[in-house]
Amino acid sequence: MLGTRVRAVVVGICSLLLPGLGQALIRRWVRALFFVGLFITTVAVFVPESALTADVPLDGLFAHAQDVSQNMSDWGTIAITVVQFGAMMDAYVQALQRPTQTTEGPTCPRCGREVExxxxxxxWCTYEFEEPADN
Incomplete structure (x- = not known):
């Protein structure tokens, strides 16, 4: 159970840094595309166009990011923060959920997926059984 929680925290942090990344790590592709699209749309709406088209050298990237955040409206900051927080919470909750069992065969006692x-x-999770079952 501890491994699942650690994984959920790591996935949540990844999704906080880049919305959709955490969902992609746990293979929730539709949710990942949704949050990436929502983040890109939010940035396109609220970040000034001059900041998006500026040619910034790599060593001045941090200073440019500070200038952009200072020139952005309060509503833009709130919108981007809400998208990041929503993506983080969604990734965390999705990582904690166990997969639904729709299989008829034997399942793993740790992850709940169908196994051979x-x-x-x-x-799926490399959990070793006590002894191999014979069919």
Missing amino acids: PTHGFCQ
Whole structure:
């Protein structure tokens, strides 16, 4: 259970830094595309156009980011923060959820996914079974 929580925190932090990244890490592709699109749309609406088209050298990137954040309206800052926080919380909650069991065969006791019992381990989370089952 601790591994699941650590994974959820890491996925949440990734999604806070770049909305949609955490969802992509846990393979929730539609949610990842949704949050990436929402973030790009929010940036396009609220960040001044002059900041998006500026040619900035790599060593001046941090200073340019500070200038952009100072020139952006309060509503823009709030909108981008809401998108980042929403993406973080969604990724965290999605990472904590167990997959729904729709299989008829044997499942892994750790991750709940369908496994091939003759392998002796779960091919999804590498959990080793006590002894391989014979079918």
